[in-house]
Amino acid sequence: MATSCIRVFADAAHIEHSKQRLAAAAPGLEAVAAVLALAGNDVRLKMLYLLLDQQQLCVCDLADVLQMNVSAISQHLRKLKDGGVVQARKVGQTVFYTLTPALRPVIEPLLGSVSISLTPAAV
């Protein structure tokens, strides 16, 4: 795809530099976008919020607290698990979910903004 604009001050060098930087960062950015997409859902973010201080919760607990269909909760948990955000541990017939330790430092800051509250503009 050629340049989309005709700008006199196109600053081709600058554009090229940005392209390079972006190309280098792209894989990391895409990985981050994947977990942000998982967290960028009301229900799932609430799950992460609950898991962050409860260590572990079973499907049932989450369904109760979120007042949602067990099946819907299970499907959200599957996505979180597939994304590596959450881990499952089966005890008897109940399955306990935990935040993946490695991702905990990534998730925590996402929820930090909750306490400091967002600016009205973003709400």
Next chain:
Amino acid sequence: MATSCIRVFADAAHIEHSKQRLAAAAPGLEAVAAVLALAGNDVRLKMLYLLLDQQQLCVCDLADVLQMNVSAISQHLRKLKDGGVVQARKVGQTVFYTLTPALRPVIEPLLGSVSISLTPAAV
């Protein structure tokens, strides 16, 4: 919706406590989820990445760097603007976009994880 499970160790008090905590945090969580949903898209996260160190970029620049249709870029910018993540400033016929200053401290940590790179599990 009644409790969805029959658990003996239901720990009703615990569940109730979680519900309370969640109810208190819900508005904040939903606001955060909204911006995470915006950032949780490959193209938009790349835009934010570029805007984070370029101060300002026009639609055209972004289209060039991301090698995408100007219209598609414009539509992404509209979402970011509606979400308060980005601001527009018109100069002549070109529109420059900037990260909303207030949201900058929220966006920056999202991209911080790029440099420290994610664990293989999350990728």
Next chain:
DNA sequence: TTCTTATTTAAGCAAACGCTTAAATAAGAA
């Protein structure tokens, strides 16, 4: 074994998403 419970999975469906194309605005240049 049969019965009950906890969870997952499959199917269906309406809504949201993200892109493309084409038309509509807006603003400078001739």
Next chain:
DNA sequence: TTCTTATTTAAGCGTTTGCTTAAATAAGAA
């Protein structure tokens, strides 16, 4: 004014999302 450029908007369309219902697993209890 007309022409060109930068951006936005509208319409269309295929894909994805998130829920519901119902069926399928899995595991303990009787």
